[in-house]
Amino acid sequence: MINSTPWFQAAADCRRRGEPWVLATVLSSRGSAPRDSGSKMVIHARHSFDTLGGGQLEFQVIARARELIADGRERQLLEHFPLSARAGQCCGGSVTVLLECFAGAELQLHLFGAGHVARALLPILSPLDWQLHWIDSRAELLSDDMGGRVHCRCLGDPVEHVSQMPSGAFALILTQDHSLDYRLLAALLDRGDCAYLGMIGSRTKALRFRRRLAGESFAPAQIESFHSPVGLPQVRGKRPAEVAISIAAQLLVEKNRLANAVSGKSTGVDWKTLRESLGGISL
Structure with a gap:
């Protein structure tokens, strides 16, 4: 279910309630794309808030975000979406999205x-x-x-x-x-x-x-x-x-x-991974 609450209000509410959630941010867009760089939305297990433009792109972002929530770990992940192929959209552009998963409460x-x-x-x-x-x-x-x-x-x-x-x-x-x-x-x-x-x-x-x-x-x-x-x-x-x-x-x-x-785990995205995932696209 998509909710019209702005992403920043939804993020604050998820923190307050201790619920796990994902912040999805468009890092770069190339060609024709539904939203510009910097667009954000928040996803948790039952709802999503704000929008990255709708359609199959948003559907796949939400599905991937909920996989991260189910995994139960804090992590960051870059996903590249060619809109004319993977997302089943005819825009002809591509979008790179940063998914930041917050595990919610410590316990x-x-x-x-x-x-x-x-x-x-x-x-x-x-x-x-x-x-x-x-x-x-x-x-x-x-x-x-x-x-x-x-x-x-x-x-x-x-x-x-x-x-x-x-x-x-x-x-x-x-x-x-x-x-x-x-x-x-x-x-x-x-x-x-x-x-x-x-x-x-x-x-x-x-x-x-x-x-x-x-x-x-x-x-x-x-x-x-x-x-x-x-x-x-x-x-x-x-x-x-x-x-x-x-x-x-x-x-x-x-x-x-x-x-x-529990041994410590790195949860960040290093610069080399970021550069390779964006394929030279300027942020």
Whole structure:
């Protein structure tokens, strides 16, 4: 779906929401082409904003951009479109487009439960470049007062959300219902692909849940993979704000640990590649 929102407004909104997106820029045009150099549009998974002139050229740019979004990495790519052949247009010119893919939020956090700790935690996390999802069965508690930074979802059974989470997400179980906590925990462990999984509660509760998981044939590695009681033990206190600070600190520790485990990758387009792709065309 193409939207009339200007590309710069769409880019700002994607950044604010932590969504992955692509900025497509016409670097050069030769001969007859639908738009001049410098024309831009923004593409994300469901919509596109502004235009590069429409037609098959734009259709192919959007398709290529969504391939980059699905790949999940930040990168830059040059694509050359001969309009009379590849794009199925009779303009007779050619266009070189720079596609810049922004992966969106550094990570996704899916927070189950809308109690006091969750409500204290979200304002701490909302300034970070994270995509925050808040799930509960009580719609009246899911108000987002953080400028659209939190994606609220009201479900009669929050366990339904587990199957829709992406691989590598962070998950926090902060509900008021021990039975729901266990069902969420079992579903998340069964997925086996959370980068971090934490559950609020006492050591006694955590031990009881681990024994129950063992009785239901969960592997020892799965049983030991979640954090409970959640939060850094060095940060003491039982008030919601104190617990929230402790949890936020643990999330940052885990996020930095994962970042250090991933080798750095170059995401830029070097000058040699740019020059060869443009084939001597002046910018």
